[in-house]
Amino acid sequence: MTWLKPSWQSVLAILFCLIAFALGAMSKPEAAALTQPTATIAYPYMGTKGLILGLLLIAALVSAVRLAPIVEAVILFIGAHVAAWLLIKGIAGFEGTALAPYFLALAAAWLLAWRCAALLSSLRPTANGAKTGLRLIVPAIFGAWILIIWEAVTRGAGIPFILLPPPSAIGARIANSLPILGEDVRQTIFKAVLIGYIVGNLAGFVVAILADRVPFLRRGLLPIGNMVSALPIIGVAPIMVMWFGFDWPSKAAVVIIMTFFPMLVNTVAGLAASGHMERDLMRTYASDYWPTLLKLRLPAAMPFIFNALKINSTLALIGAIVAEFFGTPVVGMGFRISTEVGRMNIDMVWAEIAVAALAGSVFYGVVALIERAVTFWHPSVRGG
Secondary structure (H helix, E strand, C coil): CCCECCCHHHHHHHHHHHHHHHHCCCEHHHHHHHHCCCCCCCCCCCCCHHHHHHHHHHHHHHHCECCCHHHHHHHHHHHHHHHHHHHHHHHCCCCCCECHHHHHHHHHHHHHHHHHHHHHHHCCCCCHHHHHHHHHHHHHHHHHHHHHHHHHHHHHHCCCCCCCCCHHHHHHHHHHCHHHHHHHHHHHHHHHHHHHHHHHHHHHHHHHHHHHHCHHHHHHHHHHHHHHHCCCHHHHHHHHHHHHCCCHHHHHHHHHHHHHHHHHHHHHHHHCCCCHHHHHHHHHCCCCHHHHHHHHHHHHHHHHHHHHHHHHHHHHHHHHHHHHHHCCCCCCHHHHHHHHHHCCCHHHHHHHHHHHHHHHHHHHHHHHHHHHHHCCCCHHHHHC
């Protein structure tokens, strides 16, 4: 039958839905209501259980029919996400009462979303807008399902909020704590991280040029750089606090140390990346050191330099936050995390983590976009 093309995800989703139908109740209150038909027991999924499993079954069965990939992806997207939304909405207020059919339905919805993402990843559109859209949609689906599973499992299994709050509680805490989070971001990112990142990378780049120009510096600095890169941040941070005080300069100093040597090592390696033929060609034009550096060796080193910038974009944030654990004014992301853990306000801790992750992702993305603009000639960019 050429009109059928079932995927293993759709087959497994159908099997999970049938088992969920056979097992019956999706929650403990529903099971109690089924054993006492005359009692008035409120339970989740009153009138929506059949809709949830029906949506999943219909989407999985339609997916098994040979359709255009984009049509199949849209059907799977709607079925999986509507079913997941109904599952999470139904368990709210009945946390910790979910039974096996609840988790089977959640697994079926996840499998259909997986199939949807796989179909979208296999598309090869010709329009640039469609390519950009797919590059955004597929990671968005993947990230959304991390949050969906997190929310559904924590609520369904009744995991205490103090151990792992659901994403909805973290989002509510972020919305209610924007002024505090804003001050922490200003102290940690816009002062310590950015200043330390700029100074550390610039210093590493300048010293790499000097080391390339003076051979004995290169032989002496690179082994030291490898050693310093292995220093534990928890050992360096208290010393910087003692030297530069409790405010942001001590955190910027930690960031400078963490970003200096990756930039130094990568830049030195990048300056040696140009081929012998290109260098011989420059020599035939009677080009001395500085024109060769500016026109040949630095452009060839740009992928290495941007690799260091991307690595340092995450190291800088980690270094500044950890340094704040060892002394800081009553503001900052690291300070907030350490104090709120002591107060058992775990949702605030997760809010700070989420903001830090968002800031780090934006920081990394900006560097990556600049890299694509500067190294447009590189095969990795032309191929992407």
